[in-house]
């Protein structure tokens with residue numbers, strides 16, 4: 001496993017960030033895709049915005065955006081009806097050959 | 113730039129029979145020679161293979177098995193639009209003057225490694241294509257009020273069209289009701305909304321305007337080409353209710369061919385899932401945004417088969433590397449007036465739309481008689 005996968009497995013979502021222009025490079029890469037600057041690892045905020053979702057059986061999955069730049073598909077946990085634009089929290093991430101992300105609707109958060 | 117035309121074609125039936133990729137490829141090369149007059153192995157300058165197979169050196173292997181010693185032989189891989197991208201590569205060899213005659217051979221096995229893009233970690237644990245298609249569908253429903261009935265009509269129409277395609281994977285058709293009641297994969301994608309991977313091969317012979325009349329009396333010309341790659345990863349699609357690579361590729365193809373959407377008589381478009389046909393009709397400019405479903409409903413109710421006459425991917429099956437070539441062969445035969453029961457009357461201009469990995473890339477070809 002590489003650094004990114006190891007950190008995911010430790011429930012830590014990190015991403016490469018350009019040292020020169022500060023862009024988050026997602027999926028992680030060795031160089032910035034905007035300016036080819038060198039990158040460093042940094043922790044990603046756990047706050048995500050829900051962009052779209054669907055269900056497979058009782059399991060909700062959706063595409064979310066973190067820090068206005070990183071989009072991933074993850075499992076969405078919620079006890080109430082979801083709305084696009086709602087704020088979610090990254091509850092858990094993992095790696096078992098595939099990246100895994102679980103997001104949760106915070107009942108007291110307002111939609112944006 | 114030299115004009116480039118299609119001079120011959122060959123297909124195998126789409127199946128799940130156990131057969132090697134090399135045998136599949138040669139099986140669709142044979143009818144190329146049967147169908148072209150005066151064609152000998154010595155005429156062929158370029159052999160290109162289109163596949164996601166892990167087998168190596170296939171263009172050289174197929175050349176050897178076919179008794180061809182070409183100047184140029186290599187593979188083209190781009191997941192589901194390998195086929196049309198391979199045709200564009202062959203076109204470029206000929207139009208530039210590097211070659212006069214190119215054989216393009218596509219094939220895939222149903223267990224192809226091209227079915228899922230493992231690199232795309234932004235899909236998380238939802239790597240299978242049904243997940244991106246479900247999110248496209250959610251978004252199109254939200255934005256335009258698309259219904260499950262609208263989606264079922266795409267599949268019912270294409271399965272019905274495929275009944276007249278002797279190369280189709282399916283031996284029988286599926287009705288609107290069967291599709292509505294088929295196994296639920298996600299909330300808005302049913303089993304019969306999906307195209308099925310299968311074994312199949314399709315080959316096409318391209319030639320320059322200088323030599324094409326030696327091989328055929330009815331050449332069909334490639335007049336427009338558009339290709340666009342937005343990204344590799346699904347999550348770089350900004351608007352999930354449209355396919356940007358498709359609209360950009362088609363606008364280039366229309367411009368190059370001096371053709372507008374209203375001039376198109378027959379279309380083969382990339383219905384990997386039901387939602388893809390509705391979105392493609394809109395992004396190719398054939399239907400207004402949000403009106404793709406109504407367009408399909410009209411086709412379905414009037415038995416109009418000008419969109420995906422061979423059944424598309426849903427009706428005919430989807431052997432990835434062969435698909436774009438099979439689509440182009442349908443357009444070629446329609447413009448030659450040789451499509452039998454599938455024939456669209458007085459078809460003069462055809463459009464082929466082929467895409468990959470959640471429309472992160474698209475290829476559009478415009479053909480004319």
Ligand SMILES: [Zn+2]
Nearest residue numbers: 018021032035
């Ligand atoms: Zn940078």
